[in-house]
Amino acid sequence: MSFDGQEWEATRAWVAKQLPEGRSVLNWADLRGGWTSEMRRLTLDDGTGLVLRSFVRPFFRQHAPGLLNREATILTVLAPYDDIPTPHLHAVDPTAELTDHPSLLMSLLRGSVRVEEDADLEARLDLLAGQLARIHAVVPATSEERPRTYQAWTSAERVRTPGGPLWERAVDVIRREAPPYEGCFLHRDFHPGNVLFTGTGAGEGEGAGEGLRISGVVDWxxxxxxxxxxxxxxxxxxxxxxxxxxxxxGFRERYEARDGRRLAADRAHLYWRLLDALAYAPDAEKLAVPWRELGRTDLTPVVLGARLEAYVGGLVERYA
Structure with a gap:
C-alpha cells in the first residue's frame, strides 16, 4: 500500500484538520492483518499514535457508510466501559465527502496481535473467552445505541464444500430455520486477529510475558x-x-467458565457453530491471507482445509 500521490491527497488534508492545534503527522506505516480495509498507523510529532481505516476495494467501499457509521457509534457507546478496551474515535467520513476513500480516524492502542502457537496460547485463549463474555454483558442505554440484528454470512445454498457425507450433513443443519434465541450485544467478528495483547514482563507492544492481558479489541x-x-x-x-x-x-467451555451468557442446547448450538464454520469452506482462504501476513505461513489451504473438516466433524459428533 502507498500513502503518497494524488490518490491520498484529500485524505491527508482531512487527517491534518483532525489533529490538535500545532500537531502534524511525522510518519505513517501500513498495518498488517486486515481484509476489508487498508489500515495505517500515523505517528504525530509529539509521539502520539493514531490509526486510519480506509475502505478502498470497490465492494467494501460500497458498504462503507453502514460499516463506518456503525463503528463510530459503537466506539462512542463503549467508551465508558473500562473492561472493554477500545480505540477513541477522532473523526469519521463514511461517504468520502472530504477524503479520497471512506475513512475513520481513531486512537492507537498499545499491544500486539498474537496468532502464533507458543507457551502463552492457553492463557491467551482464556483471556479471549473472558473478554467475549464481558462484551456480551453490554446493555445499550437506548434503542438508538442497540446495534442492528445480526446477518448470516452464508446459507445452505451458498456453501462451497469438498463434498461427502459429513459436509452434506453439516449443510443440512443450517438448511432449517434459525433457532429462537435471546439476543445480546455481539462484536460479530471477535477472533485473535482483532485483539491486542500486552504484558508487563515484555517490551511495550510485544504482548507476551508476565502480566499478559488484553489491551485492545478492534474492528467493530x-x-x-x-x-x-x-x-x-x-x-x-x-x-x-x-x-x-x-x-x-473447547472454546465454549472456556467462555462458560468465565461467566459467559447461557448458550443454546446441543442441536441449536450446533446450528450457530456450523453457520459460522461453513462460511469459510472449503479452505478458509479469506481468513488465511491476513494471518499469513502476521507470520503464520504454515497455514496453507491444505492445512486449513484439513483443520476445518476436523472441526466440523467434531461439532457434528458432539452436538448432533
Missing part, C-alpha cells in the same frame, strides 16, 4: 444484536483453524 464494523452462540462460534472457528480443531471445540 460488524457489531450486531443476536445470540451469544454466534460470537462464540466465530471465535471458535478461528481458533480451530489457527491452532487445531480441539482448541476450537
Amino acid at each position: 464494523v460488524e457489531t450486531s444484536w443476536g445470540p451469544a452462540d454466534l460470537d462464540v462460534a466465530h471465535c471458535s472457528t478461528a481458533v480451530a483453524l489457527l491452532y487445531g480443531a480441539e482448541y476450537g471445540l
Whole structure:
C-alpha cells in the first residue's frame, strides 16, 4: 500500500484538520492483518499514535457508510466501559465527502496481535473467552445505541464444500430455520486477529510475558444484536483453524467458565457453530491471507482445509 500521490491527497488534508492545534503527522506505516480495509498507523510529532481505516476495494467501499457509521457509534457507546478496551474515535467520513476513500480516524492502542502457537496460547485463549463474555454483558442505554440484528454470512445454498457425507450433513443443519434465541450485544467478528495483547514482563507492544492481558479489541464494523452462540462460534472457528480443531471445540467451555451468557442446547448450538464454520469452506482462504501476513505461513489451504473438516466433524459428533 502507498500513502503518497494524488490518490491520498484529500485524505491527508482531512487527517491534518483532525489533529490538535500545532500537531502534524511525522510518519505513517501500513498495518498488517486486515481484509476489508487498508489500515495505517500515523505517528504525530509529539509521539502520539493514531490509526486510519480506509475502505478502498470497490465492494467494501460500497458498504462503507453502514460499516463506518456503525463503528463510530459503537466506539462512542463503549467508551465508558473500562473492561472493554477500545480505540477513541477522532473523526469519521463514511461517504468520502472530504477524503479520497471512506475513512475513520481513531486512537492507537498499545499491544500486539498474537496468532502464533507458543507457551502463552492457553492463557491467551482464556483471556479471549473472558473478554467475549464481558462484551456480551453490554446493555445499550437506548434503542438508538442497540446495534442492528445480526446477518448470516452464508446459507445452505451458498456453501462451497469438498463434498461427502459429513459436509452434506453439516449443510443440512443450517438448511432449517434459525433457532429462537435471546439476543445480546455481539462484536460479530471477535477472533485473535482483532485483539491486542500486552504484558508487563515484555517490551511495550510485544504482548507476551508476565502480566499478559488484553489491551485492545478492534474492528467493530460488524457489531450486531443476536445470540451469544454466534460470537462464540466465530471465535471458535478461528481458533480451530489457527491452532487445531480441539482448541476450537473447547472454546465454549472456556467462555462458560468465565461467566459467559447461557448458550443454546446441543442441536441449536450446533446450528450457530456450523453457520459460522461453513462460511469459510472449503479452505478458509479469506481468513488465511491476513494471518499469513502476521507470520503464520504454515497455514496453507491444505492445512486449513484439513483443520476445518476436523472441526466440523467434531461439532457434528458432539452436538448432533
